[in-house]
Amino acid sequence: MEPTVLVIGSGVAGLTYALKAAEFARVRLATKKEDRESNTNYAQGGIAAVMAVDDSLDLHVQDTEVAGAGLCQRDAVEQMVREGPDRVRELIAWGAEFSRDLEAPAPRLSLGREGGHSRHRIVHAKDLTGREVERTLVAAVQQHSNIEVLEHHAAVELLVESRLDARGRMRRTVLGATVLDSGSGRLRALLADATVLATGGCGHVYLHTTNPDIATGDGVAIAARAGAVIGNMEFIQFHPTTLYHPTARSFLISEAVRGDGGILRLQDGTPFMDSYHPMASLAPRDIVARAIDNELKRSGDDFVYLDVTHLDAAYVRDRFPTIYQRCLELGLDITREAIPIVPAAHYSCGGVRTDLQARTSLHRLYAVGEVACTGVHGANRLASNSLLEALVFADHAAADTQMLLEAEPPVVPPTDLSGWLAGNDPARQAAEVSPEFLAQLRLLVQTLMWTHVGIVRTNHRLRQALREVSILAGAVDSLVSTSRPSVELLELRNITQVGKLIIECALQRKESRGLHYNLDYPDRDDTRGPHSTLWSAMDAR
Ligand code: FAD
Numbered sequence: 001m002e003p004t005v006l007v008i009g010s011g012v013a014g015l016t017y018a019l020k021a022a023e024f025a026r027v028r029l030a031t032k033k034e035d036r037e038s039n040t041n042y043a044q045g046g047i048a049a050v051m052a053v054d055d056s057l058d059l060h061v062q063d064t065e066v067a068g069a070g071l072c073q074r075d076a077v078e079q080m081v082r083e084g085p086d087r088v089r090e091l092i093a094w095g096a097e098f099s100r101d102l103e104a105p106a107p108r109l110s111l112g113r114e115g116g117h118s119r120h121r122i123v124h125a126k127d128l129t130g131r132e133v134e135r136t137l138v139a140a141v142q143q144h145s146n147i148e149v150l151e152h153h154a155a156v157e158l159l160v161e162s163r164l165d166a167r168g169r170m171r172r173t174v175l176g177a178t179v180l181d182s183g184s185g186r187l188r189a190l191l192a193d194a195t196v197l198a199t200g201g202c203g204h205v206y207l208h209t210t211n212p213d214i215a216t217g218d219g220v221a222i223a224a225r226a227g228a229v230i231g232n233m234e235f236i237q238f239h240p241t242t243l244y245h246p247t248a249r250s251f252l253i254s255e256a257v258r259g260d261g262g263i264l265r266l267q268d269g270t271p272f273m274d275s276y277h278p279m280a281s282l283a284p285r286d287i288v289a290r291a292i293d294n295e296l297k298r299s300g301d302d303f304v305y306l307d308v309t310h311l312d313a314a315y316v317r318d319r320f321p322t323i324y325q326r327c328l329e330l331g332l333d334i335t336r337e338a339i340p341i342v343p344a345a346h347y348s349c350g351g352v353r354t355d356l357q358a359r360t361s362l363h364r365l366y367a368v369g370e371v372a373c374t375g376v377h378g379a380n381r382l383a384s385n386s387l388l389e390a391l392v393f394a395d396h397a398a399a400d401t402q403m404l405l406e407a408e409p410p411v412v413p414p415t416d417l418s419g420w421l422a423g424n425d426p427a428r429q430a431a432e433v434s435p436e437f438l439a440q441l442r443l444l445v446q447t448l449m450w451t452h453v454g455i456v457r458t459n460h461r462l463r464q465a466l467r468e469v470s471i472l473a474g475a476v477d478s479l480v481s482t483s484r485p486s487v488e489l490l491e492l493r494n495i496t497q498v499g500k501l502i503i504e505c506a507l508q509r510k511e512s513r514g515l516h517y518n519l520d521y522p523d524r525d526d527t528r529g530p531h532s533t534l535w536s537a538m539d540a541r
Pocket residue numbers: 008009010011012013014030031032033035036037038039040041042043044045046047048129130153154155156198199200201210211212214215218219252346347368369370371383384385386387388390
């Protein structure tokens with residue numbers, strides 16, 4: 001019988017992996033909402049890849065490592081940068097249409113520039129790159145007869161079997177996952193010979209985020225509960241430029257806007273980035289977000305400006321149609337007025353630890369995309385390296401899965417699944433927690449994380465946050481074990497547990513580096529050598 005692979009998540013990572021795995025296995029892809037709903041779908045800037053004659057792999061590696069503040073894993077970065085151009089060409093072969101310079105003798109890819117990049121290397125589709133990537137991949141997946149997509153199926157837990165191996169060591173093997181079918185409100189067990197977490201990021205751990213609603217850190221929390229090693233969760237990237245608006249939800253103003261000459265200004269019009277970094281408005285994100293945070297605290301203002309009024313208006317409308325249109329809907333013509341902006345949580349550089357083949361510390365479990373910590377981003381991700389990382393590591397994960405399935409027998413289903421499916425018991429099904437109560441608890445966690453574990457941290461605030469989040473985590477756990485499972489309840493548990501992981505990793509790091517800035521240790525400490533923070537439930541016991 002053909003082996004089965006379970007993919008959890010339908011962003012760039014899950015879809016790319018699914019397309020490749022479908023060549024040698026039957027693929028089931030479970031996703032929490034509609035297939036398109038993902039962070040990928042909202043990506044604006046693009047995909048960083050060395051495609052220009054004046055660029056080089058060495059320069060892209062160097063830019064990635066400079067942004068990563070000494071913590072990037074060299075072999076992972078080299079793998080991503082080396083294989084990136086082929087993965088971009090593969091996307092184009094699958095039908096992706098990226099912006100081109102039409103006036104060149106043979107129309108070639110138009111390459112944008114973003115913060116921290118020393119060359120123009122951002123492959124993009126205007127300011128809708130993610131939508132184009134997602135459209136292409138979803139269309140290819142829908143045409144593949146070997147892929148079954150289960151929409152509105154949220155992964156709840158990994159099915160794990162623990163056994164002693166031949167050398168007497170405990171080996172934990174993943175046999176699939178339980179999922180909640182939000183249509184019926186019931187849990188299902190999906191068995192698989194290999195399982196892939198591709199659940200994306202965790203922006204909604206924080207009050208303000210660029211991420212869509214799906215980004216609640218599910219994969220990291222699920223893997224942590226199953227005993228997988230998690231790493232570097234303190235490195236949460238805050239995007240410096242999201243639209244400030246009193247009522248509208250956060251909306252990203254792409255870094256490509258600064259790449260094309262946008263200038264950051266105080267409310268009185270003074271440009272301020274020159275005094276923070278030689279690249280001024282084009283400095284890496286961590287520097288810019290901290291600079292804005294500092295200026296806002298100094299002035300007491302609610303926002304600073306990103307100004308493109310000096311650029312050609314027709315160019316701005318054509319290059320950034322989504323941003324232009326969204327701001328116009330909110331009454332702001334960005335070709336005439338500066339854009340009020342504030343930072344917001346954007347990207348998780350840490351996640352489920354993997355090796356170069358995207359293998360996690362649990363047997364038969366892979367992690368790809370934002371949920372993973374491959375070592376590529378170190379302490380801070382370089383702009384537009386995320387879509388790239390997902391494409392490259394999904395390719396490796398699929399190749400490795402094929403070898404695994406050829407080398408090992410199919411999984412043996414557990415004899416008793418009742419413990420995993422206890423949420424279907426009639427008593428639990430009858431005990432629904434009110435959505436309003438869940439929303440209140442969620443807001444509590446998000447506000448605490450925003451105020452105490454944000455861009456600038458202190459030991460005192462981190463410890464206080466840990467105490468409060470731990471109490472909430474205990475309360476949410478008991479709700480989960482006694483109530484009807486719902487996506488809102490499961491997300492609340494995941495948000496709370498990931499918040500706790502972020503704080504625990506932040507407390508482990510006794511220095512400031514990259515995205516982690518602690519006033520009690522304001523300097524980078526290289527005396528211990530660059531080190532990752534690692535967390536595992538096995539060690540925590
Ligand atoms: P996602 O694309 O987020 O997909 C995750 C999938 O998992 C979704 O389908 C979700 O529904 C599903 N899922 C989540 N939890 C569960 C669960 N429990 N069960 C089942 N399914 C689940 N990066 C760049 O490189 N370039 C950019 O220009 C760029 N711009 C960005 C702009 C915005 C506004 C945002 C938010 C991010 C941007 N990023 C960019 C980051 C990048 O988009 C993401 O890191 C990347 O798309 C992550 O891809 P992914 O496949 O790992 O996760």
